[in-house]
Every structure is written in C-alpha cells, then in structure tokens.
Amino acid sequence: MRLSCLLVGKAHAEAAKIMRPGVTTMEINNLVHTFILDHGGIPSFLNYGGFPAATCISVNDEVVHGFPKNVPLKDADIISLDIGILKNGFHGDSAYTYAIGEVSEAVKKLLKVTKASLYVGIDKARKGNRIGDIAYAIQEYTEQKHGYGVVRELVGHGLGKQLHEDPQVPNYGKRGTKEKLKEGMVLAIEPMINMGTREVEFLKDGWTVLTKDRKPSAHFEHDVCITSGEPDILSSFAELEAAEKANPNLTWCHD
Ligand code: MG
Ligand code: MG
Numbered sequence: 001m002r003l004s005c006l007l008v009g010k011a012h013a014e015a016a017k018i019m020r021p022g023v024t025t026m027e028i029n030n031l032v033h034t035f036i037l038d039h040g041g042i043p044s045f046l047n048y049g050g051f052p053a054a055t056c057i058s059v060n061d062e063v064v065h066g067f068p069k070n071v072p073l074k075d076a077d078i079i080s081l082d083i084g085i086l087k088n089g090f091h092g093d094s095a096y097t098y099a100i101g102e103v104s105e106a107v108k109k110l111l112k113v114t115k116a117s118l119y120v121g122i123d124k125a126r127k128g129n130r131i132g133d134i135a136y137a138i139q140e141y142t143e144q145k146h147g148y149g150v151v152r153e154l155v156g157h158g159l160g161k162q163l164h165e166d167p168q169v170p171n172y173g174k175r176g177t178k179e180k181l182k183e184g185m186v187l188a189i190e191p192m193i194n195m196g197t198r199e200v201e202f203l204k205d206g207w208t209v210l211t212k213d214r215k216p217s218a219h220f221e222h223d224v225c226i227t228s229g230e231p232d233i234l235s236s237f238a239e240l241e242a243a244e245k246a247n248p249n250l251t252w253c254h255d
Contacts, residue, residue, distance in 0.1 A: 001160065001186060004041070004092035005223045005234035008083050011035045012096055013239035015083075020249035021075045021101055025057040028081065029068030036085050044084030044091050044163045051207060056082040056095075063151055063192050063200055063209040063217040064095075075101035078111065080219040084163055091163045093188045094235040095221035098244060099251040106195065107216055111253040113148065114193040114218035117141045121171070121189050125224045125231040129181050134189060135173030142193045143172070149198030151217070154209065156190040159223055181226045186234065190221035 011032050018031060033054035036043050043054035051065070058066035058080040059073070066080075073079060082095035097111050120141045124133040142148045156169030167179040171191045181187075194200075196215035203210065211217050225232040244250050 001090040001092070001223070001225075002234045004085050004087045004090045005094065006092070006236055007039055007041055007087060008085050008092040008094045009236040009239050011083050011085065012081065012094065013243040015081055016098060016240050016243035016247060016250065019073070019079065019098055019100060019247060022072050024070050024072050025059065025068040025079065026070045029053050029055045029057060032083055041085040041087040044086050044093065045082075048163060058082075058208070058217075058219065060216050061211045061214045063194070063211060064154055064219055065207040065209055067205065067208065073100050076103050076107075078103065078107060078216055078218065080217070082219065082221065089161055091159055091161070092223060092235060093159055093163060093221065094223060095190060095219045096237065096240060097218040097220060099253055101249060101251065103251050103253070108251065108253040110148065110193065110195045110216060111218050112255070113142060113146050114191055115220045115254055117191045117193065118189060118220040118222060121191065122222060122224050122231050122233065125181065125187060125189065125226055127181055127183050127226055127228055130176055131167055131169055131179045131181070132173045132177030133175050134187075135170045135178070136175045138191050139172040142191065149194035149196055151192040151194060151198055151200055153200055154192055156188045156221070159186045159188045183226055183228055185226040187224050187226070188221055189224055190219065192217060192219045
C-alpha cells in the first residue's frame with residue numbers, strides 16, 4: 001500500500017511542476033494519467049462508478065469530483081487535485097489544493113487551515129481511539145476555531161484493495177463515537193472545507209460538487225495506517241511541496 005500511496009505523491013509533484021495560468025486542467029489530467037500508466041499503475045478513479053477521467057480536478061467553488069476541462073487556469077484560481085492509483089492490488093488516494101499565481105490572504109488562510117486540519121485529524125488516528133475522535137478534531141479546528149464550513153455530504157474512508165472501504169471517516173462528529181481504530185487499518189483522511197457555509201450542490205453532470213454560496217473550498221487528503229504507536233502516513237506531500245515551492249506560478253500558503 002505504501003508504494004501505491006507514494007506513487008500518488010510523485011504524480012502530484014509532476015502535476016505541480018506544470019501548473020500556471022494558461023494551462024488547462026485537462027492538460028494536467030493527461031500528464032498525470034500518462035505518469036500513472038508509465039509507472040505500472042492504473043488510475044483508480046477512471047470509470048469508477050462511471051467517472052470519466054484519471055483525476056478529479058476541482059477549481060475554486062468546486063469542492064470535489066470536478067472533471068478535467070479544456071479551460072485554462074487563471075491567476076488567483078485554486079485547484080484541488082485528487083489522484084488515486086491502483087498498483088500491485090492496492091490503492092493510494094491523496095489530494096492537495098494548489099494556489100495559482102497571486103491569491104488573496106483569505107484564500108491563503110483557507111488553504112493553510114485546511115491542510116493543518118488534516119494533521120490535526122491524523123494526530124487522533126491512533127490505536128484505541130475512535131473515528132469520532134478524528135472527526136471531532138477536524139471539525140473543532142476548522143468550524144469552531146476558524147468559522148469555516150465542514151462539508152457533510154462527503155467523507156473520508158477506509159482504503160486497501162478497494163478504493164472506498166469501511167469505515168467512513170467524516171470531518172465532523174462527536175468524540176468517543178463510531179468505530180474503534182485497530183492496528184493495521186488504513187484510513188484516507190480528507191477534510192473538505194468551505195470558506196463560507198457548509199452547504200453544497202451537485203451539478204447535473206452527476207459528479208461535480210460545488211459550494212452553494214460559490215465561495216472557494218479546499219481539500220487535502222492523506223492515507224494513514226493505524227499502528228501501535230505514531231500514525232504512519234503512507235502518502236507523502238514531500239515531493240509535491242518541493243515542486244510547489246520551486247514553481248514561481250504557485251503560491252505557498254503554509255507555515
Ligand atoms: Mg482522494
Ligand atoms: Mg479519498
């Protein structure tokens with residue numbers, strides 16, 4: 001599983017290298033698709049329930065499950081890229097939101113807080129804790145502390161031979177509730193956080209989820225294995241973050 005998860009991070013890094021105003025999300029998708037095939041993987045999302053592409057690319061007020069399009073990115077867009085790869089029988093699944101060109105301080109803060117909330121959640125991914133402990137930690141940090149909207153309609157999930165396995169991992173909930181975490185479980189933890197209200201709408205394409213108030217939304221996702229000790233993050237942002245920092249057309253929004 002770790003190999004699949006790490007390959008997802010490498011695919012992200014390749015995508016981050018070409019992000020700039022003018023590039024289309026279809027070009028980014030096609031680059032990632034080719035990268036996956038060249039590395040012996042299968043794109044997990046392509047044809048999943050009829051999804052038409054290798055990646056989900058959701059821009060600005062699109063929360064998740066956006067289709068790649070032949071529309072060029074513009075200065076101040078944010079782009080949530082979600083990549084899944086099946087290799088050697090196991091899936092990796094990781095998402096990251098990038099800021100194209102100059103973005104507002106408010107957008108920078110949304111990205112920074114959403115990524116930080118992922119690690120707040122991961123810190124609760126420990127043997128003996130419950131799913132509700134992860135869920136509550138993310139909600140408390142983003143909603144109570146920062147006043148953002150936590151999307152309810154979509155949640156994280158178990159991961160393994162299937163892309164989506166039990167248990168569901170919501171980004172909202174009560175401490176001490178739901179499934180107990182056991183050693184060896186792998187969870188895709190993925191806060192989807194709206195700058196405005198939590199309400200979303202589903203586009204008629206059957207997939208794209210967007211914010212009802214049309215304010216931006218951010219999405220960060222890691223795959224985490226429960227161990228007897230520290231949470232083991234199987235996916236990695238190291239290479240994509242290096243690419244992000246090296247790309248003058250992307251804004252680094254984090255500490
Ligand atoms: Mg994902
Ligand atoms: Mg996922």
